Amino acid sequence: MSGAALARRVAGRFRDWHGSAPEGVWHAPGRVNLIGEHTDYNSGWVLPFALDRGVVAAAARRGDGLLDIRSEQAGDRATVPLAGLGPGGVTGWAAYPAGVAWAMREAGHPVGGATLVIDSDLPQGAGLSSSAAIECAVAIALAELYQVRVPRTGLVRLARRAENEMVGVPSGIMDQSASLLGEAGHALLLDCRSGETAAVPFDPAAAGLALLVVDTGARHALTDGRYALRRQECERAARALGVPSLRDVADPARAAAIGDPVLARRARHVISDDCRVCAAADLLGAHDLAGLGPLLHASHASLRDDFEISWPQADVAAEAAERAGALGARMVGGGFGGSVIALVPAGDTAVRAAVAAGYAARGWPEPAFLAAPPSAGARRLL
Numbered sequence: 001m002s003g004a005a006l007a008r009r010v011a012g013r014f015r016d017w018h019g020s021a022p023e024g025v026w027h028a029p030g031r032v033n034l035i036g037e038h039t040d041y042n043s044g045w046v047l048p049f050a051l052d053r054g055v056v057a058a059a060a061r062r063g064d065g066l067l068d069i070r071s072e073q074a075g076d077r078a079t080v081p082l083a084g085l086g087p088g089g090v091t092g093w094a095a096y097p098a099g100v101a102w103a104m105r106e107a108g109h110p111v112g113g114a115t116l117v118i119d120s121d122l123p124q125g126a127g128l129s130s131s132a133a134i135e136c137a138v139a140i141a142l143a144e145l146y147q148v149r150v151p152r153t154g155l156v157r158l159a160r161r162a163e164n165e166m167v168g169v170p171s172g173i174m175d176q177s178a179s180l181l182g183e184a185g186h187a188l189l190l191d192c193r194s195g196e197t198a199a200v201p202f203d204p205a206a207a208g209l210a211l212l213v214v215d216t217g218a219r220h221a222l223t224d225g226r227y228a229l230r231r232q233e234c235e236r237a238a239r240a241l242g243v244p245s246l247r248d249v250a251d252p253a254r255a256a257a258i259g260d261p262v263l264a265r266r267a268r269h270v271i272s273d274d275c276r277v278c279a280a281a282d283l284l285g286a287h288d289l290a291g292l293g294p295l296l297h298a299s300h301a302s303l304r305d306d307f308e309i310s311w312p313q314a315d316v317a318a319e320a321a322e323r324a325g326a327l328g329a330r331m332v333g334g335g336f337g338g339s340v341i342a343l344v345p346a347g348d349t350a351v352r353a354a355v356a357a358g359y360a361a362r363g364w365p366e367p368a369f370l371a372a373p374p375s376a377g378a379r380r381l382l
């Protein structure tokens with residue numbers, strides 16, 4: 001569905017449910033991280049780009065100090081008083097939008113009550129960051145309605161705080177940065193230590209290529225403990241190497257100096273993926289998109305063998321895609337579920353067919369395929 005169609009649909013829903021038009025409709029995209037996985041909390045680099053799919057928020061101010069939040073996808077309705085709102089006060093999906101209002105008010109911004117209707121054309125839990133999309137759509141809606149003059153980078157931090165503290169997911173700044181700072185035809189090189197960003201040209205179509213997302217159908221839960229365990233392992237690996245974080249090691253071979261073989265593998269993944277992000281950014285700068293293929297392949301192997309967070313459907317999809325002509329493919333996201341990306345020739349259908357056949361041979365339901373053109377960041381649509 002196009003963003004405009006989604007905006008019309010959510011505005012219609014707002015009118016059906018509330019009997020009046022919203023003051024506006026705001027859109028925030030999901031994202032795909034081209035390369036650099038689990039590098040963010042190790043103070044390293046990532047290279048995400050914004051998708052053409054995302055979350056829309058139809059919103060209007062209200063004077064009673066309440067947030068009235070509904071979502072086309074969630075089904076239920078949350079009514080949340082802003083006064084006394086804090087971590088633990090809201091659970092489930094409404095913690096994302098309510099957390100944004102809370103974080104904005106905590107930072108001293110004059111955000112009051114609002115009626116919010118959420119809609120989306122982005123799969124949830126697929127590693128495409130629907131969580132950041134819902135946060136960022138609500139953040140730009142509330143910022144504009146209540147005339148909060150915060151630069152986009154400030155909204156990135158507020159949306160992240162909502163996810164970290166209100167929802168309780170210890171994520172980094174990548175997802176919100178991609179959603180709020182993304183540009184069409186570009187990826188965003190993000191230094192997770194300094195917070196510095198740079199737009200890097202990334203236009204697969206112009207190179208006769210396309211970025212395909214395979215939603216493998218397997219679902220992750222960042223709260224299930226394995227994500228937190230990897231974070232701890234990385235901290236221990238950095239301590240073993242005597243550096244503040246793994247970002248401070250340039251040569252993946254240095255990981256071998258760690259006595260514990262598991263920690264050594266974890267470190268080798270993070271250090272080598274940092275190298276691959278920087279190599280990928282250089283290739284994009286030189287408009288050598290085909291050169292990305294081997295980097296995507298190497299990243300997947302590293303995530304599968306060293307970081308040990310890939311899952312059967314991802315391995316099958318990545319392998320089938322490459323055998324059918326993808327230049328490279330890899331799992332994306334935190335691991336254990338979500339999506340695979342493949343760099344394919346434009347107009348290709350062989351890769352989709354091969355992945356579907358690989359699934360069918362194992363008796364798995366056919367995965368969903370999404371085209372992923374690098375698209376604009378969050379903006380007002382109506």
Ligand code: ADP
Nearest residue numbers: 071073074093120124125126127128129130131
């Ligand atoms: P991802 O960010 O990869 O999609 P997460 O687990 O981080 O996965 O975030 C998914 C959660 O975000 C959902 O379980 C839900 O709580 C919330 N969410 C995302 N989109 C919507 C939506 N359209 N309506 C309600 N909640 C949503």
Ligand code: MG
Nearest residue numbers: 129130131132
């Ligand atoms: Mg998320």
